[in-house]
Each structure stands twice: as structure tokens, then as C-alpha cells.
Amino acid sequence: MADLGRAALVVTFGLAVYALVAGGIAARRNERRLAASARNALYCSFASTLIAAAVLAIALVRHDFSFTYVAAHTNRHLPVAYALSAFWGGQEGSLLLWLLILTGYGALAVAINRRLLRDLTAWVVPVIGGIATFFSFVLVAVASPFDTQTAPFDGAGLTPSLQNPYMVAHPPMLYLGYVGLSVPFAFAAGALLSGRADERWIVATRRWTLAAWTFLGFGQLLGAHWAYVEVGWGGYYAWDPVENAALMPWLAATAFLHSVMVQERKGMLKVWNMVLVALAFELSVFGTFLTRSGVVNSIHSFAKSSIGSWFLAFVVISSLFSLALIMWRLPLLKAKTKLESALSREAAFLYNNLLLVALCLTILWGVLFPIVTQLVKGETRTIGRPYYDFFLRTFGLPLLLLMGVGPLIAWRKTSVRGLTRTLAWPTTAAVVTGVTLVAVGAGSSSPGLIAYTFSAFVLATIVVELVRGTRATGSLFTLVARNRRRYGGYVVHAAIVLLAIGIAGSSAYSSSVERRLAVGQSMTLAGYTLTNRGVTVDPKPNVTETRAHLDVTGPWSGTISSGDNQYVNPPEPSREVGIKTDWLRGEDLYVIVDEAHPKTGLIFVQVLVKPLINLIWVAGIVFLFGSAVALWPDAREQRRLVARLAPAASA
């Protein structure tokens, strides 16, 4: 059966090459039948990749250990859901998932747009074909999921800390995001290759980009939540290169989402948008390179793998290709209008882009630093947390403020007088909040106080916008329904504000203490008193659970337990933390018992109180809701588009 999988991937490779070569020739020589044939090849490549994926999935579910991949990532005990999730648990399988989503997205995007944007779509096919050629080549020749072996009795199994619903959803969600960014990239390249100067490629890929960006953002939150509850160090983001690998393309995509609005309305920033979409795409492939190659020390990657060089080559070649393409078509990309005022919506988007890209590149520098120092000085130096924290604050806080000011500035220009008027209410709200917060003691952290104050400002602007709009239209529902992109965007902004509050609260205002407690001994932190009540050991079929139990009194009273699990199959330990969420006070009591002696009951415990951290998870839900509103198909918009293109389509 591995043969079928292998053959299917070879077929995909052949079809991808055909889509690339024949599609390129067809687009260049304006040949209809060849272009249709290349399109069909792209559709078929999805089908053959699906077959390969099905083979792997079936092998995983059936615990077919003759597949080296299945034996390496599952075992007989593993429940079906986790056995299936092992599909993307290892290198080969995750590459197959990437290829599956790429061919699927590519086929769909081409199928939808083939009539409306004939010459553009004709070039999209070879671009997607080119990307698919790379991934299918790697899967066929470098890292195949279908290597076989003499089947061992049982497999190696899945690390217990990965047997978690969040870890099941996190990788596919990220991939839907990463790979999704290749669609706007392909359309942008297609626009340049077909010599188009208009914005149709942006309109065609608007929803793709928004969906990919949403998946990528939400996927990161899933990962952060898993790290918080499962890895158990009390945090949710460690600025690890692999975490940054997802953040960087997301930041670039955020910038892109905003700046295309300027191009759509004003015909400006054409070159910048081309650069930005290429940057987002290259960063998502580069992120894969970072995760897989072992080039940078990270909690995920360690051993160097040959696949890294292939990825690096692809990133270099596709970057050079994009650059050459943009430079070749530079004359086409002249701006239609100029920036007239430093106080205009266009300028606000420019500042937004500047800050987002600056943060993105700063993180990139931090990630590449060890590699650069190794090459230049011969010594690897790593950049630590303070660097990232500094720039997150320096670029993030002004960005937060801009989220509030930007929507209140008009296109072309706004007078200072006019702006002062609209900002009056939100500024008052922010000042009042700031003063109140200082009174309750939040002045202990300046960045935290600033973050809270700015957040109040932004929330006030959103409320003002909604109130004003409802008054003008009559009903909130009608208001949102008629302006889905705008108000969906406001909801997403609100989600980011919640995220900012959650991050500020849980980092700037958290407290933590470590103690050694004998049975009966107590400790206090932030109003909570915790008393050690002893250690229990609970042997179960596949796991021995060691837990220390602590009685808690204070804002919440009860018992909290923490300790570790020692698994039998695979023989791995995992730390189990105790978290008590107090929704009313909006904080988490987080207990890590990192050493427990069952006989004496002696424990070493670290207790943290993290205020407002749950806003981060709430923000994720609000984020999804806002994106859904913005993505929602608009019947009126559709009718207008069709009416515009109707006589053309019949030609």
C-alpha cells in the first residue's frame, strides 16, 4: 500500500511539473487548450495528493507499522484521533499536509477565477505548479512518508504532552494559514506576469488572504494555550524561533491586509503591496525551513536535517524570482495618486505598516542572529527575551494607539481641528481609565499602564463608531450587515485590544514565588494562602500520577493539585500543573509542583498569579467572530461584481 502512496506522489510531481511548464507556455503563448490542460493537471494533482494522504491516514488508523512513519509516531495504545493527528506530527507527514492544502487551495482558487480573470488565472497555474513541484519533489526524493520496514510489534508512540486536543488542531490550523498565503502570492505574481496594472488580483484574493490570516492567528493562539496548560512553565509564548516562524508571516500578512485597502481605493502602494505579499509568502516557507532544518536551536528542532538546504534553496530562488518580477514590471506599478497629508487614512495605514513590518523584521533579526554571528564571528550568540519584549512594547504600543486613531481619520486628509473633535470622547475615557488604574495600583508598571490606557482609548473609539453608525442607520444589525468589512474589522480590533490587555495583565502585573513546603506548611501570594496537604501517587494502567495537593484560601477557596505523570508507553514524563481560573476577578492561580516526595510529603512549588490572562483566550473567540463577519459573503457586492462583468463573461 505504501506503493500506492509513493506512486500517487510521483504522479503529483509529474502533474505539478506539467502545470508549471505547460501552464507557463500556455500563458505566454496565449493558448486556450493548453491552459485548460494545465488547469486540469492542477486539479488532478489535488486528487492524487488526496490519494497519498488517504493512504497515510488509513495506515495510521490501522497501526500499520510496516510504514516507518507510522511506527515512529504512533503505537497500539494510541486512540484513533491521536493516531490520525500523527499525520502532521512528523516531518514527512506535515509536508504531505502542506502539499495537500496547497493543491486544494490552488485548484479551488483557479477554478473560481478562471472565467472572470482568464489571463491572470492562466499565470496563476504555473506559479502554484512551481510551488507544488518543490514540495512534491521533496516528498518523493528527500523525505517520503511511505518508507517501509519490517513491521515491529509496536510503534514508538506519541509524546504524551502532545496527546491534547489543542495539539491536534494547532498544526492543521497553522498550515491552512501558511499555505493560504501562497494564493495571494500566486495571484500577485500572476498579475505581474500577465502585465496587469489593476487591482483585480487583490479583489479576487481578498477573502483568501483574510481566511489564511485568520487561521494563522487562531492557530497561534491554540499553540499558546497548549503551552500554557500543558508545557507548564507559567507562560504561553517564549519567543522560540518556531513560535516566531508563525508570528512573522502573520505580521506581514496583517500589514498586507491593511495596505491593500489603500491600493484598492487610491491606486497607491502598488509596489509596496507586491513586496509585502511576497514577504509574507517567503516568511511562511522560511518558517517551515526554520522548524525543519535544525539550523537554529529551538525547543522544537534540534538535529540538523538535510531538508533544510532544499528549503533554503527554494526560499532563495523564489525570492529572487519575485524580486526580478517586480523590478521588471516596475513601470506598470506607478501610483495613481499621491499621499497628500500626513494626517490621512492613507498615512495612518502607512504608519501601521511601518510598525508591523518593523516588528516583523526585528523578530526576524532575532531569529537569524545566531546564524549570522556564527557566519561572521565564528561564535553563535543568541538573543534573549528582553530584546523581543522591548520591541514588542516599542512598536506594539504605538500600534495599539493607531488602532484607535486610524479609523477616525478620513481619506485624503483630516484637519487637526476635526480630529481633535472626534478624539475628545475616547481621550477622556482613556485619561479617566488611566487615573483610576493608578489609584488602584496599576502604576507599578509603566508599560502595563500605557497598554491599559491605550486599550481603553481604542475600545472607546470602537464604541463611539458603533453608536454613531447605529444612530445613522437605525439598527446595529443593518449597520454591520451593510458594512461587513469595516465593522468586522472593528470587532477584530476589539479582539486585539483584549489580547493586549490580557498580555499586559499577565506579564506586567503577575506575581510569582517559589517555596519549599513540608506537609502542613503554608505560603502566601497575592492574597492567596496555600497549604501543603501531602503527596499522593496514583498508579493507573498506562500512567503513574504523582500529585501534591494544596489547600487554598483567599479570593478563592478549594484544593489545587499539581505534580507529574510518568507514562509507560511511551516511557515519558510530563509535568501537570494546577490552574484555577477565577472569572470574576479575571485571574489565574497557577501552581507548578516541580518536585514532590511522596514519602515525606515534601514539595518544591512555584506559584504564580496571572491577572487577566484569560482575556487572551477570549480574544481568540472574538477574533474568529470578527473575521467571520468580515468574510461573510455580501449578496449586494456579488450582484454588483457580476453586473460589472456580465457582458464581458458572455464574450
Added chain:
Amino acid sequence: MPTRSPARLVVALAVAGVLAIFLLYTAVAGHSTPTLTPSEIQGKSGKLSVVGTVVGKLRGDSHAASGLQFQLVDPQGHNTKRVDVVYRGTSPPPLFRVGRSVVVSGTYAHGRLQGSDIVTKCPSKYTSSPS
């Protein structure tokens, strides 16, 4: 009549400002630590991180004054040079054990690393299947 719009100037200044902040910070604050293998560590001292594989018996307790003692060798196993580590603090992460690859951060002096932080790797998920 200015040939360049003042708006463009403001944006250009903003870009320059951001760049200046970045350069100033990296020049002044530094904040990078050397990350070395045991074979590279000879002659160095001060704050640094060591990447290596844990070998030898684990002795002591990280919570005790004498700390948890172990040794590190090159992750690739090329060199037999060993580094003595004394780690003090919260218990090492659950995946820490002899034979695992880790990164220990701390202060190196007189041939010994006083470790304050240990990072272990997930057992390699993303390496190619062993051939």
C-alpha cells in the same frame, strides 16, 4: 511650491525614527549571549549558554545548595570534552535526563558552569526517519 509633499517627509522621518530606535537599542543594550558547545567553551567565561548532551550520573538536587550536578558533551558527539554543570533552581523540565540534548544557561568560570536555566528539546519530531 515644495516639490516633495510634506506628508512624504513625515513618513520618511517615521521610517528613520524606527530604524534609529532599532540601531540604538541593539548597540546599547546588547543582550545576546554566546551559545557554545563544550568543545568551544575553553577560555571563555561569564554569562553564556552551553548546548550539549547530558552524560554521567546526575547527582544532587537543584533545590539544594550544592545543586544538581551533571556533565555535558558535544551534541554531535565529535569531541570528548566535557563541561561540569552545577544547576540550581526549579527542577529541570520533565524531559531532562541522561542522553537528552539540552541548552543550559548560566555563568561559566573556573571550568564549571553555574547553571540557572535548562531548556530541553521535544524528542526530535522533525528529523527525517532514521535510514
Added chain:
Amino acid sequence: MSSGAWLHVWLLLRRRRLDGAEISGDAGFAGVGADTVIIVGLLLAAAVVVLVALPFLREPVVADDRLEAPNDDEDRRLTLLEERDRALAALKELEFDHRTGKVDDADYRELVGPLRQAAAVALRALDQPQE
């Protein structure tokens, strides 16, 4: 190219089948015999070949094989329509912002003029016959 791929796949399957039979036994997969898999695989490969060749099979001889008949009139009309829609949307947005109080009267008076002009130009260009 298509027949080459078919041949390649067939040879691949033939050669691998011998290995596969030794390793996993001829019990097959999911209860399906190895032979059935090969037949299914070959059928799928044939289907792929047919689909890729389909445009040529459907129209072996064709008068006009051009993908995009250059239609400047159509393109121009589309561009004008887009400009009209863009101008009207900008006008509508300004009106809305004015109504909700985001843009005050003085700013509105200053901004609305050029937008109205742009919309009028776009509408007029659409009505005019092609040059």
C-alpha cells in the same frame, strides 16, 4: 509526457510490488489484495492522463485557440466601470462619515468637491462612445 508518466508509474508499481510482497506479506492492505491496488492505481493514472489531455481530445482541430482574445474595448469598459464604482464608493463613504459625525462640516466641504468631480468624470467617460 503523459504516456511517459503512465509508463513510469507502471514500472514503479511493478518493481515495488516485489519488495512489498516480501515485507508486508500478500495479506494486502485494509483487506484489499495487492493486485486490486495495482489495478486501481493504473485506472487512476489513466484517468489523470485523460483529464489532462481532455481539452485537446474535445477539440482536436480548432479555429481560434486564443486564451484571451485581446479585447481592448472590453478591458477599457471594465476599467471605467471600476473607476466609477471606486469613485461612487468613496463618495458614499464620505457621506456616511459626515452623517455619523466623524467628518465635520468644514472638512466635508473641502473633501467632497474633488470626489464629486472624480465620480462625474468617471460617469461621463462611461457614457462617451469609444474613441
